[in-house]
Amino acid sequence: MTITATTWIEACDADDIDAEDVIRFDHAGHTYAIYRSPDDEYFATDGLCTHERIHLADGLVMDHIIECPKHNGRFDYRTGQAKGAPVCLALKTYPVKLDGGKVLLGLA
């Protein structure tokens, strides 16, 4: 096993998120968004939009895009990449793994 500083935090049950959807997860004073893609992969990003700090978990997931509920800024939640105005700053992403039906969020 390699030495890693990643701590795995239990975020939710895998079934808590519908396919092509997102939920909010708060931990240690920070808010995250956890996604389940249409093909049942799980991803995580910072929970707030880089434009006006709105909770992305209230937004709409279509394919691999999360759209901010306030001004429709779009990000690819797999990479955090901003997909055009009004957002230009990328979202920070976090590693995610499944373990025994639980979604674990990897924090450095």
Next chain:
Amino acid sequence: MTKAEAILVIGAGEAGARAAMALRENGFEGQVTLLGEEAHRPYERPPLSKAALTDEAEPEAAFILTPDRLDEHGIRHLGGRAATAIDRAAHAVELADGGWLRYDRLLIATGARARKLAVPGAGPENVLYLRTLEEARALRSRLAPGAHIAIIGGGFIGLELAAAARARGAEVMLIELAPRLLARAVPAAIADVIATRHAAAGVRLLTGIGIERIEAEGERHAIRLSTGERIPCDGILAGIGAVAETGLAERAGLAIDNGVAVDARLATSDPDIFAAGDCCSFPHPLYDGRRLRLEAWRNAQDQGNAAAKSMLGGSGAYDAVPWFWSDQYDLTLQIAGLPDEGHETVTRDLGDGARLDFHLATDGRLVAASAVGPNGRIARDVRLAEMLIARRATPDKAALADGSVKLKGLLAG
């Protein structure tokens, strides 16, 4: 177009700034000049009636573009420079300081200005308006705790100003000529939710009441109402609509029809001149070509993008679903489509006091959706409704009314 060609954008607001960027995003390598009357770099106007008034600190502009980004994209921003005339034959624009700028394609994105109150005494010494950052700062300075503020106009700007003034501890009275708030913008049921929230916040709402005149009273002011009542106050803020900035286009002989008239590609009656944002009126394909002029942030962005493509030879029609939002206290109001195209309303309860009204045409087509509630409760469903509207969907009414039916599922149908 070749590298030597020049595109000039008049107006450095949301539509103009977005168009300048979109020209580069779409591969244009010629000269891009963004001309603005205000000295500032392009900035976002929506916060001016919200956070800019309520934040503890004196507001800074929410700049759309950093100087680095302007440089990186080779956009020349000329701030504090007003255009005074368009010479269409010469393909050149005259500036107030006597200079001229040549263009191959021109975009008019001059926006709108605040409509002025036309009653005796309503000069700038008595009445403040909101359009620019400087005006927001001037308004903000009046919103001291305990100050008596009168707001004229029960539209979105007036209501956002009322919410901001209450947040800063001012005593607020809002006067609207129409029998109810937001009469032109949203259905009565939604306006009622907003009115109730303002009343709960301590705003005194006077509807169906006109204004006879404004009087100065030393450092203070007074409003004489049509009822005869005289309202002394420390500040008067008016938000009574906006007027499209069409002067340049009119003097250049371009077609005007409640704004600079453009076609579906956003081209004016001159094929080398386009218009976008608050200043233009355009035919909307979703509503039988009905001509619309929208004063909305999203429309300004979308039309900036669309005009850039058209100026580069694109033939696509602008058909984005009109979309609008307003924030007041803990409530957000969102409208997609045109509620007045609706014939029947179906309401969905979104919980936490939030509601979503679907507006259906006589043939059952979804033509608009309007919602009010906490932003997190309404945004996703309004976005899905917008997609249904764009697809000209005729969703099942029972499904629309049933909060347990996912709207996303209706998209597939």
